[in-house]
Amino acid sequence: MRNSTTRARPVVPVVILGAGPCGLACAHELQRLGRRDWMLLEAAPTVGGLGSSVVDEAGFTWDLGGHVVFSKLKSFDALLAELFEPEELLHHERSSFIRHGGSWVPYPFQQHLHHLRRATARRCLDDLTAAQDRGRAPAGTDFASWLEATYGPALVEEFFAPYNRKIWATSLSEMSASWIAERVAPADTGALQHALKTGSTGTQAWGPNAQFAFPAVGGTGAIWQRLAACLDGDVRTGQSVVHVDEAAKTLLTADGTVLTYGHLVATGALDRLVAMTAGAPEDVRHAASTLRHTTVAMAGLGYRSPTTDRRSWLYFPGGEAPFYRATNFSRYAPANVPDSAPSRYSAWMTETSLSAGTLLDRTGLVEDCDTALRRCGLVPERAERVSGHVELIPYAYPVPTTGRDAALTLIQPWLERHGIYSRGRFGTWRYEIGNMDHAVTMGQDIARRLAHGTPERIYTAPRTTVGAVDAR
Numbered sequence: 001m002r003n004s005t006t007r008a009r010p011v012v013p014v015v016i017l018g019a020g021p022c023g024l025a026c027a028h029e030l031q032r033l034g035r036r037d038w039m040l041l042e043a044a045p046t047v048g049g050l051g052s053s054v055v056d057e058a059g060f061t062w063d064l065g066g067h068v069v070f071s072k073l074k075s076f077d078a079l080l081a082e083l084f085e086p087e088e089l090l091h092h093e094r095s096s097f098i099r100h101g102g103s104w105v106p107y108p109f110q111q112h113l114h115h116l117r118r119a120t121a122r123r124c125l126d127d128l129t130a131a132q133d134r135g136r137a138p139a140g141t142d143f144a145s146w147l148e149a150t151y152g153p154a155l156v157e158e159f160f161a162p163y164n165r166k167i168w169a170t171s172l173s174e175m176s177a178s179w180i181a182e183r184v185a186p187a188d189t190g191a192l193q194h195a196l197k198t199g200s201t202g203t204q205a206w207g208p209n210a211q212f213a214f215p216a217v218g219g220t221g222a223i224w225q226r227l228a229a230c231l232d233g234d235v236r237t238g239q240s241v242v243h244v245d246e247a248a249k250t251l252l253t254a255d256g257t258v259l260t261y262g263h264l265v266a267t268g269a270l271d272r273l274v275a276m277t278a279g280a281p282e283d284v285r286h287a288a289s290t291l292r293h294t295t296v297a298m299a300g301l302g303y304r305s306p307t308t309d310r311r312s313w314l315y316f317p318g319g320e321a322p323f324y325r326a327t328n329f330s331r332y333a334p335a336n337v338p339d340s341a342p343s344r345y346s347a348w349m350t351e352t353s354l355s356a357g358t359l360l361d362r363t364g365l366v367e368d369c370d371t372a373l374r375r376c377g378l379v380p381e382r383a384e385r386v387s388g389h390v391e392l393i394p395y396a397y398p399v400p401t402t403g404r405d406a407a408l409t410l411i412q413p414w415l416e417r418h419g420i421y422s423r424g425r426f427g428t429w430r431y432e433i434g435n436m437d438h439a440v441t442m443g444q445d446i447a448r449r450l451a452h453g454t455p456e457r458i459y460t461a462p463r464t465t466v467g468a469v470d471a472r
Helices: 019-033 075-081 119-133 141-151 153-168 189-198 219-227 270-275 282-289 362-375 402-416 438-453 462-469
Strands: 012-017 038-042 051-056 061-063 089-093 096-101 102-107 209-216 236-237 240-243 252-253 258-266 292-302 314-317 325-328 346-354 384-399 419-421
Touching: 019 038, 019 119, 019 438, 038 189, 038 282, 051 089, 051 219, 061 075, 061 189, 061 209, 061 346, 075 089, 075 270, 096 153, 096 282, 119 153, 119 189, 153 346, 153 384, 209 362, 240 419, 270 402, 270 419, 346 362, 346 384, 402 419
Parallel strands: 012 038, 012 258, 038 236, 096 314, 258 419
Antiparallel strands: 051 061, 089 209, 096 102, 240 252, 252 258, 292 346, 292 384, 314 325, 325 346
């Protein structure tokens, strides 16, 4: 239903929906360019979106999932330098492991086969060698087929299938392989042969997050709180948009406020945006309804027990833990625990994927996570648990299904024809450009495009060049 009878205020040239990394960066960039004719609306009472942090009743700080600060994008690095003094960011070398068969295998799994039982390692390496001899998987291959064609059935069985089913809560044959790029590590069969003989890989740490930073105080949310504090424009929290009339260029908030916009930058979930847009045609609505996402429950468990584990985070592909990842959060920053005292406290942040429609038993989840952490030796048997905090993240991962790209090809051009620009992790629904630095850069890019017509870098970049688009 269109709301054309309600009198609207004068046109706001740019309205931004969502004060997460993308929306805040868009407002900040418009401000930097001398534009003050924007308004930022956030449904939540605070800014940060998926990058928010919370402090529980016991004094532990928790993120909404496993965030760390790393980037190849210079504009993101420049923004961090603007917001933080060097000593306000703590720097770490990644140390991550995978739970497998009751022991720990260094990450990435496929580069450390010599940590497996010899027969298992040999089977994985033989299958991997055969897969590489056959060549690359054909274009358009689904994720399950891509994994088997790339790594062979043994590695898929030992790690890739169970872990990815656990994190995505989706059949891997229903997922595309087009998103992978830097998300899945390669494997060098020559180096693996050497490792099986010598017991050592001698390889450098793989991946863009091999070194990472983290705010000394306030969790990841401190980044976005500081960015919001730099804004001197019209920022409104607690303002949920419930209806968009793309023809009249008006939007309606839950409290009955009607706003007229020139351009609308939407950084929330794309499927919800389409659902509340009055004139979206049936094919666009249907395409949006096919987009899939995961829901994640973050359970933060705090203990009156010293932080002694030096590892950063751990992966759990098997059934011995409900979570797919556990982050050693007291290792990231002392201020993440009460009194900034990791000598007395430890904190483990766990992430568990939930199927659509699953009712969350918060107490049961905390108990199950606590049991698993102790069973795996991460928490001493007699350690006193002093915190069990749960946050439900309804939209956690945009799932790259086989039909996703076709859906986006219908949705995004229609929105843009009506002056609506959907950007950010869930605004684009592209996991491959879903990190914080990507979201920030997309926000900056759309601001420059609206202000000066400057072409966007991240949103329009080919998948294989995303990591290098800001090398200038």
